[in-house]
Amino acid sequence: MSEKKRYQPVDAMAFPRFEGIRTFMRLPHVTDLSDVDFAIVGVPFDTGGTYRVGARFGPSGIREHSVLLRPYNPVLDVDIFAVCSGVDYGDLPVTPGYLPESHEQIENGAAAIFAAGVIPVFLGGDHSVSLPLLRAAAAKDGPLALVHFDAHSDLWPSYFGGKDTHGTPFRRALEEGLIDPSRSSQIGLRGPLYDAADAQMSNNEGFNVVTGPELHRRDFAEVIKEIQLRAGASPAYLSFDIDFVDPAFAPGTGTPEVGGFTSAQCQELIRGLLGINFVAFDMVEVMPAYDPANITSLLAANLVYDFLSLIALQSQS
Secondary structure, eight states, X not given: OOOOOOOOOOOTTTSOTTSSOOOGGGOOBOOOOTTOSEEEEEEOOOTTOSSOOOGGGHHHHHHHTTTTOOSEETTTTEEHHHHOOEEEEEEOOOOTTOHHHXXXXXXXXXXXXXXXXXXXXXXXXXXXXXXXXXXXXXXXXXXBEEEEEOXXXXXXXXXXXXXXXXXXXXXXXXHTTOBOGGGOEEEEEOSOOSSXXXXXXXXXXXXXXXXXXXXXXXXXXXXXXXXXXXXXTXXXXXXXXXXXXXXXXXXXXXSOOSSOBOHHHHHHHHHTOTTOOEEEEEEEOOOGGGOTTSHHHHHHHHHHHHHHXXXXXXXXX
């Protein structure tokens, strides 16, 4: 039996960080997933956006600002690549301007990754891409526990009569039985709404909801425990909309909402999610064009790094 390959980043002591093609953490660009534990996968699609657009450039922005990341996570005490073999798979194909066609392409591309037994970390793209990604994930693992960090519930039934935008993916996911709300949590919801009924949508569907104002008042460890207990041991999907973060720390996004969370608070929340059986992750709504100092892309890259740390710790358990 041949020895398994172990893919890991380029050695920064041999090649300076400003050199080379911009893959995530300077991982090898590999599409053969036979010796891979996790894959970074770009989903550069933003036709689902309803206000600002530009999230099609999110994957490249996140990759560009991942070069300073190093293999050992001292907070979680894990050397990611001593445990896991990881690659940058590149981007899934999309057809700009054509949402149904692109969603089908995204679903088919993601399905091949799930079929290989790899844990994907998807870089969006607007939040509409979570729907085809959930379709692919649920086809393999059944209805998923959703762990959703966002300023918005993304449960709106439609927008200007259209069913699919970045504000509707989880409504469609519920209708299609892709997620189980009794095992799911939506964290950080905040901002003005159209009416009082909008504020109750997530509760009415059975999600565990921790609004932004509530989260600011509560102990994070308590909230993390609540998310963990809710998800249980079932397969889970983590979706992180960068507008969960306050625009002071992440201005480069499509629908910024004040009253959000700091970079450090986001790290604390993600790092606490040990023990959840994550089968996939996504990071969405990063827009480099609205990010003049690159702080949004930098934060997104660091949060994805914490996703990888959770995967490594999960593989050890």
